[in-house]
Amino acid sequence: MLLALLISNSVGNILVERYHGVPTEERLHWRSFLVKLGTDNLKGAKNEELFVASHKSVYIVYTVLGDVSVYVVGKDEYDELALAEVIFVITSTIKDVCAKPPTERLFLDKYGKICLCLDEIVWTGILENTDKDRIKRLIRLKPPAEF
Template sequence: MCARHQHNGNILLDCFQGVQAEERLYWRSFLVKIGTDNLNGAHNEELFVASHKFVYVIYTTIGYEFVFVVSKDEYDELALTKVLYMIISSIKDVCKKAPIERAFLEKYGKVCLCLDEIVFQETLEHTKKIAFDN
């Protein structure tokens, strides 16, 4: 599961794989809470780690956006760190500027494609940079 939202709590994108619908609301509110509690005032791309209910959460901020990567079972915090860096790198490459909400939403389709290439059906697929020509 990965989620991206602004400091104000608006979720721009979330991707839940293998999470039951009734659990999604719980996880959304949990991620908003830890982001609000820990990321306000954090440096860009400063990593934070949390563990909750046998689940690892790696998260950071880029600009005014929070980015979370969450996994249970096979991917530990080290693997998730690599995934998070790939997501951040891909978003920056696609947006071609600071990934503010407007730039992110303008390139929403390409960002989603990048996420699908990195994590596909609960499996880590690609950890190499994906290039797009704009």
């Protein structure tokens, strides 16, 4: 299960956070842990360079994309390799929506569309869609042409 998806700006402010199966009292812990992990390790990192960590028997894959940092936390079948695929789909979709690696301002300008894309990629902690063309069709809020 994908436990968490967080996107923060370069100074650690959370822009988007989604939790699945994480109790409310643990969310603050995860939020502060992931932001600290990113500020410690993402300085000077290249765009889309993946970093891997583990904490409390879960896996964490994170990267920087423009001015935002993306964190994905998973357990069980979502190990480092599966999370790398999830984060690749997320970063490539964000780049498509923003037409380039986003600044914080551009990310916030496209916030609604990015959230729709994230809902199509990950739903209730399970990876749903990885095909960018299908995601684009689904966020238009029209029924898909193919079944």
